[in-house]
Every structure is written in C-alpha cells, then in structure tokens.
Amino acid sequence: MTSKKDFSPQNIVRILQKLEDGILIGLLLLMIFIAVLQIFLRNLFNSGILWGDPLVRVLVLWIGLIGAMVASRNDHHISIDVLSRYLPDQIKKLSHLMISLFTTMVCAVMAYYSIVFVIMEKDAGLIAFATIPTWVCESIIPVSFAIISFRYLIFFFTGLNKLFKRISQ
Template sequence: MFRVISILHKIEDALLVGLLLLMIGLAVFQIVLRNGFDTGIVWADPLVRVLVLWLGLIGAMVASRTDNHISIDIASKYLPMGLKRFTGLSVHLFTTIVCALMTFHSARFVLMEKADGLTAFFSVPTWVCELVIPFAFGIITIRYALFFLENLINVFNCRSRKQP
C-alpha cells in the first residue's frame, strides 16, 4: 500500500513540475513571438490560464498530502496539549466538510459547463479544462478525512492510556 501511495505522490510531483515547465515555456515563447516577431499563438493565452488553474489545484493536492496548507496557528501556541488535539481534530473535520462541499458544487459547475457546450481553445471543451476542480477537491477531502480519523484515533488512544 505504501508503494502505491509513493508512486501516486511521484505522479503528482511529476505532473506539477511538467505543467509548470509547460506553462513557463509557453508564456516565454509567446512573449518572444509578440516582442520579436509581432505575432503570437492564438490559443496560448487561454491554455496558460487553464494551466494556472491546474497548477494551483494540483499544488493544493500536493500540500494536502502532508497537511501543509496555509493556516493561522496562533491558538496552538497557548493551548495545553489536550486542547491542541481537539482543535486539530476540529480543524481537520471543518476542512473535510468544506472541501466536500467544494467537491460537490464544483462537480455541479462542471456539469453545467458541459451542458453549455463551450470550447476553451482548439476544440477542447471548457468543462474538460475544469475537471481538475472537483478532482482536486475530492482528493483533498479524502486526505483531510483520513487526517481527521487519524487524529480521532490518537485522541482516543491518549485517553485510554490515561485511564487505569
């Protein structure tokens, strides 16, 4: 199981690096074409916008696998260890709920975009470019649900150790 997870992490990392390199290369190439030759690629700007969306959400997926999202962590410095466990538990539960709602509503959004039948560039439908939204939030939801369960087990294990 750990080998499968490791392979999935490597795929995420490679996808993130590949998309970043593609986005930077395409943007630089577009700048060179515009400034050096007074021309450009018509579909490059919409593709770069889509790549920014994909990079942001895949980056969020990568950050979520180690619970490294941006957080405001003022209270944990002043709370006793017992309360820190419960605040961590509530933060993971809240994050799971919010991400689950985002997954659901972004999937609804993609379905509405599919019904519209618009294209982003070339003949690529807009909804295909937006599929990363519910996918990424779904993965983040699963990861934070697992963090929540792990913290819940730790809270119960700590309580059971204290009782004779």
C-alpha cells in the same frame, strides 16, 4: 515477478505522490514554455499562438489546485494558528481534529458543487481554446477538492485513533 511488497499501501502512496509531483512539474514547465514562447513570438515576429494565453490561464488553475493537493498530503496548508500556539497540548490536538473535520466538510461541499458546475459547463458546450471544451479545463476543480477532502478525512480519523489510544492507556 512482483512481490506483495510492491503493492503495499506505502508503495502505492509513494507512487501516487511521485505522479502528483511529476504532473505538477510538467504543467509548470509547460506553462513557462508557452509564456516564454508567446513573449518571443510577439517581440520578434509580431505574432503569437492564438490559444497560448488561454492555455496559460488554464495551466495556472491546474497548477494552483494540484499544488493545493500536494500541500494537503502532509497537512501543509496555510493556517492561521495564533490561538493554537497558546493552547495546552490536549486542546491543541482536539482543535486540530476539529479543523481537519471542518476542512473535510468544506472541501466535500466544494467538490460536490464544482461537479455540478462542470456538468453545467459540459451541457453548455462551450469551447475554452482551440478545440478543448471548458468543462475539460475545469475538471481539475472537483477532482482536487475531492482528494483534499479525502486526505483531511484520513487526518481526522488518524488523529481520532491516536486520541482514543491515549485515552485507553
């Protein structure tokens, strides 16, 4: 029997984070395995897996975008914060809010246009490798940008909530 605690938001988030981590690790191991297998087959048998190199390229795309999703869950994206080091705390918090909102908007636009792109690729009916359509390989693009956008929207509203709580006190 499951309790209400099993379905708490914290547990669901923790499960989703472990799922993200597991997918990232699994894809990285698969990419390393395919790349090493290709090297082994080429050097010892003068052959290789015909679709091995395209698969590795697609795995690099997936690993990069899932890695960006993982980085976004704790707001650990690359940032240039030369100015923020010299700003007063209140202005620094406000600038972080604006950066979160800007990141939300940019990633939402990227998600939208990447959906348009994936639909165009599906309509074109192209094959990436083996029998895998290109749109399947590229489907991680809108998914990852949508998730990153959603996370930064949460960061924005969380920061806004903290800012209003401080002002009202």
